[in-house]
Amino acid sequence: MSKKTDWRTLYREPGVQMYLVLCLAALAVIVFIQVHRKVGVGSQFLNVVLMIVGLLGIIARLRPAPVFLLVLLDLDFVFQLIGGLIESPVPNLEPGWREPLFFASRWSQEGEGLLLCLAFLAYCAGQFRLQSLMNHIIPRDYRRTEEAPPGKDGQTMLRQVRWKRSASLVRIEEVIVLLVGLPVFAVAGQICWYVLQQPTEFFALPSLVSRFLLASWVLVGAVYVISSLLGYWRTTQMSPEQATLMMQDTVWHATRGEQRYLNRWLAWTMIQQKEQEEPQ
Amino acid sequence: MITARGWWFLLVVVGLLSVSVCAGLPVLGVVTLTLLVWFLASLLLFQVRLRLQHGQLVLEREVRDERGPVQSLWQEMSFVVQVQLHNDGVLPTLYLRLVDRVPFGVTKIAGESEIDGTTRPGFPLSLKYHIHCTAPGQARFEGVALHVADLQGFFYARQFLRLPQVYRVLPALADVQGHIPTVKRHNLLPSLGSHRHRRAGSGSELLDLRDYLPGDPPKTIAWKVTARRDRLITKVFESEVPLRCTFFVDTSQSVRVGATGDNALARLVEITASLCQATAGRRDLPGVCLFDEASVTTYLRPARSPRHIVQIMNRLAEAAMLQPASVEVSVESVLPLAYSVAEELYPDLLNRHVNHCPWWLYFWSPRSPATMRLRPLRSRSSREWLWPMLRRGLRASWLWFRQYILYRVLLPVMLLLYWSLPISILIWLLLSQRQPFLPRRLFEIDFLFPALLLLLLYWSLPVWIMILARRTFLFRWFLDERAHYRWRKQLAALLSMRYELGPGGTASLLENEEQLVAYMQRFLAEHQVPYVPPFYGLQGEYLFAAPDKIEVLSRALLHAVARGKDNELFVLLVDLLELEDQLEPLLHAIKVALARHHQVMIVCPWPPGLAVPDPKRQEELEARLLGAPVSDVAELRRLLMQMTALRMQRAYGRLRRTFGKVGVSVLCAAQQDSVQLILNRLERLRRQGWRVR
Numbered sequence: 001m002s003k004k005t006d007w008r009t010l011y012r013e014p015g016v017q018m019y020l021v022l023c024l025a026a027l028a029v030i031v032f033i034q035v036h037r038k039v040g041v042g043s044q045f046l047n048v049v050l051m052i053v054g055l056l057g058i059i060a061r062l063r064p065a066p067v068f069l070l071v072l073l074d075l076d077f078v079f080q081l082i083g084g085l086i087e088s089p090v091p092n093l094e095p096g097w098r099e100p101l102f103f104a105s106r107w108s109q110e111g112e113g114l115l116l117c118l119a120f121l122a123y124c125a126g127q128f129r130l131q132s133l134m135n136h137i138i139p140r141d142y143r144r145t146e147e148a149p150p151g152k153d154g155q156t157m158l159r160q161v162r163w164k165r166s167a168s169l170v171r172i173e174e175v176i177v178l179l180v181g182l183p184v185f186a187v188a189g190q191i192c193w194y195v196l197q198q199p200t201e202f203f204a205l206p207s208l209v210s211r212f213l214l215a216s217w218v219l220v221g222a223v224y225v226i227s228s229l230l231g232y233w234r235t236t237q238m239s240p241e242q243a244t245l246m247m248q249d250t251v252w253h254a255t256r257g258e259q260r261y262l263n264r265w266l267a268w269t270m271i272q273q274k275e276q277e278e279p280q
Numbered sequence: 281m282i283t284a285r286g287w288w289f290l291l292v293v294v295g296l297l298s299v300s301v302c303a304g305l306p307v308l309g310v311v312t313l314t315l316l317v318w319f320l321a322s323l324l325l326f327q328v329r330l331r332l333q334h335g336q337l338v339l340e341r342e343v344r345d346e347r348g349p350v351q352s353l354w355q356e357m358s359f360v361v362q363v364q365l366h367n368d369g370v371l372p373t374l375y376l377r378l379v380d381r382v383p384f385g386v387t388k389i390a391g392e393s394e395i396d397g398t399t400r401p402g403f404p405l406s407l408k409y410h411i412h413c414t415a416p417g418q419a420r421f422e423g424v425a426l427h428v429a430d431l432q433g434f435f436y437a438r439q440f441l442r443l444p445q446v447y448r449v450l451p452a453l454a455d456v457q458g459h460i461p462t463v464k465r466h467n468l469l470p471s472l473g474s475h476r477h478r479r480a481g482s483g484s485e486l487l488d489l490r491d492y493l494p495g496d497p498p499k500t501i502a503w504k505v506t507a508r509r510d511r512l513i514t515k516v517f518e519s520e521v522p523l524r525c526t527f528f529v530d531t532s533q534s535v536r537v538g539a540t541g542d543n544a545l546a547r548l549v550e551i552t553a554s555l556c557q558a559t560a561g562r563r564d565l566p567g568v569c570l571f572d573e574a575s576v577t578t579y580l581r582p583a584r585s586p587r588h589i590v591q592i593m594n595r596l597a598e599a600a601m602l603q604p605a606s607v608e609v610s611v612e613s614v615l616p617l618a619y620s621v622a623e624e625l626y627p628d629l630l631n632r633h634v635n636h637c638p639w640w641l642y643f644w645s646p647r648s649p650a651t652m653r654l655r656p657l658r659s660r661s662s663r664e665w666l667w668p669m670l671r672r673g674l675r676a677s678w679l680w681f682r683q684y685i686l687y688r689v690l691l692p693v694m695l696l697l698y699w700s701l702p703i704s705i706l707i708w709l710l711l712s713q714r715q716p717f718l719p720r721r722l723f724e725i726d727f728l729f730p731a732l733l734l735l736l737l738y739w740s741l742p743v744w745i746m747i748l749a750r751r752t753f754l755f756r757w758f759l760d761e762r763a764h765y766r767w768r769k770q771l772a773a774l775l776s777m778r779y780e781l782g783p784g785g786t787a788s789l790l791e792n793e794e795q796l797v798a799y800m801q802r803f804l805a806e807h808q809v810p811y812v813p814p815f816y817g818l819q820g821e822y823l824f825a826a827p828d829k830i831e832v833l834s835r836a837l838l839h840a841v842a843r844g845k846d847n848e849l850f851v852l853l854v855d856l857l858e859l860e861d862q863l864e865p866l867l868h869a870i871k872v873a874l875a876r877h878h879q880v881m882i883v884c885p886w887p888p889g890l891a892v893p894d895p896k897r898q899e900e901l902e903a904r905l906l907g908a909p910v911s912d913v914a915e916l917r918r919l920l921m922q923m924t925a926l927r928m929q930r931a932y933g934r935l936r937r938t939f940g941k942v943g944v945s946v947l948c949a950a951q952q953d954s955v956q957l958i959l960n961r962l963e964r965l966r967r968q969g970w971r972v973r
Contacts, residue, residue: 037307063285064288066289067288067289067292070292070293070296070308070311070312070315071292071296073307073308073311074300074305074307074308077305077308113307113310116307116310116311117310117311117314120311120314120315121314121315121318124289124315124318125318125432128285128289128431128432128433128434129431129432131285131433132429132431132432132433136433137375137377137429137431137433138377138427138429138433138436139283139284139285139433139436143620163377163396163427165375165396165431166396166397169375169396169397169398174431185314185317185318185321186314188314188317188321189310189311189313189314189315189316189317189318190310190314192313192317193306193309193310193313196301196309196313211301212301226324230327230328230331231633233331234331234633235633237331237334237335238634239628241628241629241777242628242629242631242634243634244777245629245634245635245773245774245777246633246634246635248773248776248777248783248785248786249634249635249636249773249786251783252773252783252786252787253636255783255787256645256787259784259786259787259788260645260787260790260791262784262787263784263787263788263790263791263792264648264650264651264791266788266791266792267651267791267792267793268648268650268651270792270794271651
């Protein structure tokens with residue numbers, strides 16, 4: 001089967017088509033909101049680029065498309081900030097965006113923001129799942145190789161195996177679960193942003209720095225606590241072999257120095273003995 | 281845990297979030313924060329589900345042929361392997377990719393040994409494929425590798441469900457003509473009385489006539505001949521006493537060299553199995569003696585029961601899987617293979633939570649030069665002595681310098697100076713009150729943030745340099761050595777636990793190279809991983825000649841002769857090429873056997889890929905090699921092969937002459953029809969008649 005036919009066959013799979021539709025719909029929403037949100041020729045040009053990149057991500061399987069979309073989202077504002085055309089933060093352009101979106105009183109504008117979050121989330125999830133179906137889901141390993149189809153000169157070469165997810169495994173249920181979960185994360189993001197926007201000051205540091213430090217500490221603390229709990233859970237699930245090895249490793253770490261001296265002398269003695277025994 | 285795709289996504293999201301917070305871009309901030317929350321929640325969910333499915337997966341494997349499940353496999357036959365992964369939990373699993381590890385001794389001929397999907401309670405994940413057994417030995421199914429991932433490909437975990445199952449691959453059943461039957465035959469015995477054992481006995485076939493002796497039973501008198509000759513003549517019948525045949529099979533290091541199933545040992549095992557079956561098929565009694573350079577490992581006295589034949593086949597199958605091992609090989613040559621096998625089969629035991637190697641240990645406690653095996657000196661001439669001694673001295677000096685000066689003194693001092701330089705300058709500026717160099721408010725935010733960033737960049741510069749320059753020669757060498765150090769420690773801990781060496785086992789294996797090499801080779805042999813060790817030692821000597829086996833074989837032969845009940849046939853399947861100088865004990869044992877009216881023949885395995893001995897071709901080859909030009913590498917390689925073949929053919933000729941002097945024939949086990957040749961030879965020997973004691 002040629003490479004071209006392979007892709008065509010994949011695009012005909014119902015599972016792939018479901019995610020294609022999801023990504024296209026999400027991209028349409030993103031582009032619509034961006035066009036509605038921004039004014040100016042430069043911004044509209046950027047929106048066209050965003051649409052092209054988004055489409056390339058879906059049709060041509062451009063892998064970093066979600067990342068590019070994120071970068072392109074407010075690139076014009078960043079350029080304006082760098083060029084000194086606007087002041088940071090941007091109070092005059094979109095006053096509604098400065099407030100917590102979900103909790104703001106004017107739902108029409110803030111609903112747009114929520115929709116953008118949902119659309120981005122849907123696009124990212126759909127695009128990465130498409131990558132799993134069409135590119136690879138398991139990280140590539142240079143040790144796993146297969147024979148590539150013969151080239152023009154008729155020689156076959158080895159290439160890394162790409163373990164894709166079988167398209168036949170895609171069920172409508174998983175897409176529904178994804179769609180149901182999207183608003184939850186969007187709302188959670190809004191809440192986090194709301195918390196992050198609250199004026200906080202400690203140690204006489206500026207509010208921005210205080211919030212940044214607070215957010216960092218909260219994140220690091222949460223990761224630490226959760227990883228500790230998961231680590232404890234993992235310890236309770238250890239097999240006898242793992243437990244034995246862990247205890248043996250603990251003993252080795254505690255007595256490493258003494259054991260090293262003893263065994264080094266023993267090994268040295270054995271080598272000397274052997275060298276003396278060997279005929280010249 | 282997090283894949284490259286996941287790391288890129290996370291880094292970009294966190295970076296853009298920081299930009300949005302600093303630059304005051306709320307849209308980008310909210311979107312990236314939403315994505316970050318989604319990513320972290322997915323990670324948590326993945327971890328929790330991974331923990332939940334731990335211990336809930338049950339693996340089942342069945343190997344079957346057309347009649348049903350089997351316990352042993354047969355060479356040159358195909359079988360079906362069925363693997364099922366059951367979920368005993370409540371929830372469906374994450375996305376899985378199940379990869380069954382096909383044993384090295386067999387070949388997958390159809391079907392897929394991997395499958396992906398999820399498994400739910402009552403809905404196992406199953407796969408099925410066909411294997412073909414090419415060589416006798418053992419097929420060890422280790423288990424299945426489980427690659428777990430989320431649907432986005434952000435997170436990944438690898439597990440290995442171990443379910444070791446060892447199946448013996450018994451040598452193919454062959455008939456007298458060497459044909460492999462398509463259906464297994466349980467009874468190959470011919471009807472009684474089909475022997476051609478030319479000695480007097482109580483059989484039904486007439487062997488000879490002789491004069492009557494007092495005591496002869498009257499029923500044996502040949503009355504017609506008696507009447508014709510006018511004196512009493514007695515009929516002598518053939519004996520039905522079966523022939524006892526013992527096969528001495530060489531399993532020493534010299535025949536193990538090569539890929540398992542494709543080396544001289546596999547050939548010897550095949551020949552022995554065929555000969556045993558053929559011998560048993562003629563209602564003779566086959567016995568087997570397996571020996572190596574250390575001792576006789578198996579001795580099965582000649583017998584005829586079906587159980588005995590099965591026992592011989594089992595022992596031969598076990599012997600066929602023996603792999604070459606030598607304590608003379610270096611750690612570096614075995615370590616990468618052993619570690620990669622351990623990484624594949626025991627990922628849970630190499631996890632840093634249970635088997636940890638601190639990153640700084642390589643610098644603080646590297647391998648001691650005192651316990652490294654350096655190239656020994658030769659003292660034959662000054663040219664062979666001076667340069668190796670110089671090399672050895674330089675290497676030892678470099679190792680000592682590296683351990684005690686570079687890693688423990690120079691490197692830490694340099695790094696300390698480098699890292700403390702900015703703080704020292706700052707303290708100096710503060711103490712010397714040099715105001716122009718310092719801002720008015722040192723801890724002002726406009727100064728502090730960039731200064732901290734610069735400081736972090738400065739401090740992490742050595743790490744960045746190492747990351748960027750890791751592909752250059754110097755750093756690659758350094759990183760390789762550091763990786764080898766970590767592999768060594770982790771493997772030492774694993775082997776110490778596996779072979780129950782006690783709490784001090786790890787340290788012992790870390791320091792004692794010889795011990796570590798021995799255990800690594802044992803580990804590889806247990807998992808039947810083909811391993812080609814270096815053939816030559818530090819002094820350039822061939823490591824796998826195994827001359828001690830001649831002494832062992834001689835003792836075994838004398839032992840068999842001493843316990844021989846009748847005139848027996850001893851077939852020595854042994855590699856004696858290029859050991860002509862050390863054949864004295866064997867010649868002595870053979871002479872004893874011949875003096876006791878036994879028969880001896882030798883079957884010598886021939887190295888695969890070399891031209892078989894042929895006197896006419898040998899002369900041609902010699903003439904061709906004399907003036908052969910060498911134009912390129914391929915030509916040189918061909919020439920080397922021809923020279924090796926010539927060397928072996930000469931050695932074979934010498935061997936034939938040596939044993940020919942005592943009346944023992946030597947056969948070459950190279951061709952595919954060796955079995956038939958040997959059987960014909962046996963038959964000829966049988967028909968020659970036996971000298972009566």
